[in-house]
Amino acid sequence: MASLHFSAKFLSLSPCPNSNYTSYSVYFSCKTKLQRVNLLNKTKPKIACAATDRPQQPQQQRRERRKESKKSKKSESESEKGIDPVGFLARQDISHKQFAQFLRERHKASKDLKDELFKRNLQIKDIAYVFEFLGLHRHPEHRMDFMEWAPGARYCALVGDFNEWSPTANSAREGRIGRDDYxxxxxxxxxKLRDGEKPDELYFQQYNYVDDYDKGDGDVSIDEIFKRANDEYWEPGEDTFVNHRFEVPAKLYEQLFGPNGPQTEEELEEIPLLDAETRYKQWKEEHKDDLPSNLPPCDVIHDGKEYDIFRVISDPVWVEKIRAKKPPIPYWFEIRKGRRAWLKKYTPAIPHLSRYRVYFNTPNGPLERVPAWATYVQPDADGKQPFAIHWEPPPECAYKWNNTRPKVPKSLRIYECHVGISGSExxxxxxxxFREKVLPHVKEAGYNAIQLIGIVEHKDYFTAGYRVTNLYAVSSRFGTPDDFKHLVDEAHGLGLLVFLDVVHSYSAADEMxxxxxxxxxxxxYFHTGKRGHHKYWGTRMYKYGDHDVLQYLISNLNWWVEEYQIDGFRFHSLSSMMYTHNGFASFTGDLEEYCNQYVDKDAFLYLILANELLHFLHPNIITIAEDVRNYGFLLFWK
Incomplete structure (x- = not known):
């Protein structure tokens, strides 16, 4: 078999018209002449054409170049899709395809979750501080505010010793201002106003419940406060109050059309209008000698639409002048009265140590529950349903912190302990x-941290505190909230960090x-069906994909840090929440077992978000994950 090599600019293959044999002619242009070669059908030629005079490369080299080009194109397409957005897979040398894809999907889902949280919160960290307004709190305006999440209820009331357990005395009905869409x-x-006392002159009168005396006890009148504030804030001639909400639009209308402006749309169409900036400059020139006023120097932008604040231009000099002024807030605090004045005029709506529950009317009938945000819970003496305790001791009895948090050591030596079984009696x-007998022993033994088990309120003592019932309450078996603060403060004084064994992987199934x-x-708070129940422990499983449940759990972590100065957490039994089979499956170590259809992705996202927020709000916090299934690269925990 012969082969022909051409260095040509043109090449074509066509059948020969004047031939008795089935043959083909090859036409090619070489330099300046057109050449032809006739080929019989019996021959099997191989034609190789090059655009230059260079010799052809071997066939093996051409194949290798094709493979390299395909690999480069594939790598470029994968990089464009964002295969490794955080660089984690490359640093850890993860080559398992299914597990790597699972990590990428988890990273994207975490970003999507944060975007969803932004729709209901100005900042993501706000979900860690919902404990500041959920539950029972004292408001500065001589009142108590109670807020609870119960979307399935049709009626809500607060009952207790303070209202003789009446379900109608303090209530909020659905459809009124007492319930929102969530x-x-x-x-x-x-x-309650005391006998013989008159109501406050100001309906927004505030009180300082901590200090016995404040400036507000000096009977400073509101007129004097406003006069002092106006004299400092406004310049002469600017302290004229707007008498009506249409005063500014009326002034703008008069500036635009004069005192006898058009009254109908037909009259308005007959007037030629200049652009807003030109009209404003004309008005400013005409009124440059006017006295100053608190009405803003601005003009309406006429675009054929109804007037609103977004179609108004203002004098930039005037805007910067107003922004530079600081509001007279110190004068506002001068009308806030102290604790002594509050107790003289009022009796607390809910006194300290009052018992209370939340009352719901549901489609299945009425029921009473211990509030989910209760901070102190005690069992009933007769063995009936427990109740929440309002913990608001007077300032002279409230615990005051004496020690600061110790620095985090380079290496941790943690002593795990349970308060209830720590004694020999x-x-x-x-x-x-525990504070008097165990803490000194732990310090002498050379430990620098303690991990407390069973601190959160729980029902069954035989479970060592792992069937938690009230996440925000200290267990009443061991003492009061102030007693626990004293324990943590004493541990910090000895240089010991305090870690809390927190159970967010499941909850007690008790309804009362x-x-x-x-x-x-x-x-x-929990899933329905089989997914909402632990297969072997009889506990309930949280619905981590719900935003309200998510903020309930994340806010709980921040609550223990802010209220009790906890230094870290050990998250108990994560395998129970990370898998729908609750971790009761055979694990051989294959990475596919950690990213299959039994993984609860919502639980993963909660753990990632909780860990990120804790370290963002408290950089020195310690988070420990307890996982007996040896999950690889669990949550990138610090």
């Missing part, structure tokens, strides 16, 4: 017993004290 109920309990030890069927529905 299922949050809001109840206001006004402090046949009784449940208290916070005081826990969150199960909290508002009468089965899907308030």
């Amino acid at each position: 299922g949050y109920w809001f109840i206001i309990l006004e402090d 046949p009784k449940i030890s208290s916070f005081k017993d 004290v826990g969150l199960s069927l909290f508002d009468g529905s089965n899907d308030c």
Whole structure:
């Protein structure tokens, strides 16, 4: 077999018209002449054409070049799709395809979750501080505010010793101002005016409940406060108050059309209008000698639409002048009165140590529950349903912190302990017993941190505190909230960090004290069906994909850090929440077992977000994940 090599600019293959044999002619242009070669059908030629005079490369080299070009194109397409957005896979040398794809999907889902949270919160960190207004809190305006999340309820009331357990005395109905679209109920309990006392002159009168005396006790009148504030804030001639909400639009209309402006649309169309900036400059020139006023120098932008604030231009000099002024807030605080004046005029709506519950009317009937945000819970003496305790000690009795947090050591030596079984006597030890007897022993043994088990309120003592019922409450078996603060403060004084064993992987299934069927529905805090129940422990599984449940759990972590100065957390039994089979499956170590269809992705996203927020708000916090299934690269925990 012969081969022909051409160096040509033109090449074509066509059948020969004047031939008895089935043959083909090859036409090619070489330099300046057109050449032809006739080929019989019996021959099997191989034609190789090059555009230059260079010799042809071997066939093996051409194949290798094609493979390299395909690989480069594939790598470019994968990089464009964002295969490794955080660089984690490359740093850890992860080559398992399915597991790598799972990590990428988890990273994208985490970003999508943050975008969803932005729709309901100005900042993502706001979900860590919802404990500041959910639950029972004292408001500066001599009242108590109660807020609870119960989307399945149709009626909500607060009952307790303070209102003789009446379900109608302090309530909020659905459809009124007491309930929003997300299922949050809001109840206001006004402090009771004492006999012979007159109501405050100002309906927004505020009180300082901590200090016994404040400037407001000096009977400073509101007129004097406003006069002093106006004299400092406004310049002469600028302190004229707007008498009516249409005063500014009326002035702008008069500036635009004069005192006898058009009254109908037909008259308005007959007037030629200049652009807004030109009209404003003309008006400013005409009124340059006028006295100053608090009405803003601005003009209406006429575009054929109804007047609103977005079609107004203002004098930039005037705007910067107003922005540079600081509001007279110190004068406002001068009308705030102290604790002594408050107790003289009012009795608290809910006194300290009052017992209370939340009352719901549901489609299945009325029920009473311990509030989910209760900070102190005690069992009933007769063995009936427990109740929440309002903890608001007077300032002279409230615990005051004495020690600061110790620095985080380079290496941790953690002593795991349970307060109730820490003593040698046949009784449940208290916070005081642990503080006086155990803490010095732990320090002498060379430990620099303690991990406390069973601190959060729980029902069954035989579970060592792992069937939690109230995430925001300290266990009443060991003492009061102030007793626990004293324990943490004493540990910090000895240089010991305090870690809390937190159980967010499941919850007690008790309906009378826990969150199960909290508002009468089965899907308030937990999943419905089999997914909402632990297969072997009989506990309930949280609905981590719900934003309200998400902020309930994340805010709980921040609550323990802010209120009790906890230094870290150990997240208990993560395998129970990370998998729908609750971790009760055979794990051989294959990475596919950690990213298959049994993974609860919502639980993963909660853990990632909780860890990120904790380290963002408290950079020195310690987070520990307890996982007995040896999950690879768990959550990038610090």
